[in-house]
Every structure is written in structure tokens, then in C-alpha cells.
Amino acid sequence: MAEKSARRRQLEASLAEDPGDTFLRYGLALQCLRDGDTEEGRDRLRALIADHPEDQVAAYQQLGQSHAEAGEPEEAAVVLRAGIARARARGDLHAAAEMEGLLETLG
Structure with a gap:
């Protein structure tokens, strides 16, 4: 697993407070990709699509x-x-x- 950036930790903390926030979920997925955690980022994008395909x-x-x-x-x-x-x-x-x-x- 790639090292978590400060931005990723911040997004995870914010998402823990509001797990349904699609903007935070998307942002965290992108940050995972930026941090080199490709599978985690992809999994988060897939979950977001599954939950809100439209x-x-x-x-x-x-x-x-x-x-x-x-x-x-x-x-x-x-x-x-x-x-x-x-x-x-x-x-x-x-x-x-x-x-x-x-x-x-x-x-």
C-alpha cells in the first residue's frame, strides 16, 4: 500500500464525519490514485459509481x-x-x- 499523504488523511477524517458525502468520496478516490494506491482509488470510484450511477x-x-x-x-x-x-x-x-x-x- 502506498504511503498516505496528509491530504488523504484529512479527506478520510472528513469522510468519517460525513460518510455519505459524494464530493468527499470522489476526492478521496482521486487522492488515493495520486498517492499511488491505484486499487484503493479504483475501488472507491467503483463504489461511488455503484451507489450513484446517474x-x-x-x-x-x-x-x-x-x-x-x-x-x-x-x-x-x-x-x-x-x-x-x-x-x-x-x-x-x-x-x-x-x-x-x-x-x-x-x-
Whole structure:
């Protein structure tokens, strides 16, 4: 496991006080990824998507990007396609276009 940054410890403490805060949950997932704790970050993004699939378009994008950066194009494509569908359903064409661009880079 990667060493926890001060920011990560702060986010964990805040989340302990308000475990349902989706903004904190997303922030902690990203911080885990930044700290090099890839599996923890991905697990947190997956949990956020599972709990709030309609509202967490950014989580799909970050999870897909994490897989792409790790050289896992098939996994990235699955996540990104799901995220694109959610983004379009929400009318978030900008997010959909960003994910489509990333999907195109996968080959």
C-alpha cells in the first residue's frame, strides 16, 4: 500500500464525519490514485459509481483514465462506454466528448 499523504488523511477524517458525502468520496478516490494506491482509488470510484450511477459521470471518466494509464485498454473501454452513456443521458455532452476522445486513443 502506498504511503498516505496528509491530504488523504484529512479527506478520510472528513469522510468519517460525513460518510455519505459524494464530493468527499470522489476526492478521496482521486487522492488515493495520486498517492499511488491505484486499487484503493479504483475501488472507491467503483463504489461511488455503484451507489450513484446517474450522478457520477466524472467517476467513470477517472476510472477509465486510470485503466488507460495502466495499459488496460479493454477495462478502460468498458468503463468509458458506460460513462459516455450516462453522460449523454444526463445531457452532459462535454463529459461525453472527453470520454469519447479518450476512448479513441485506446485504439
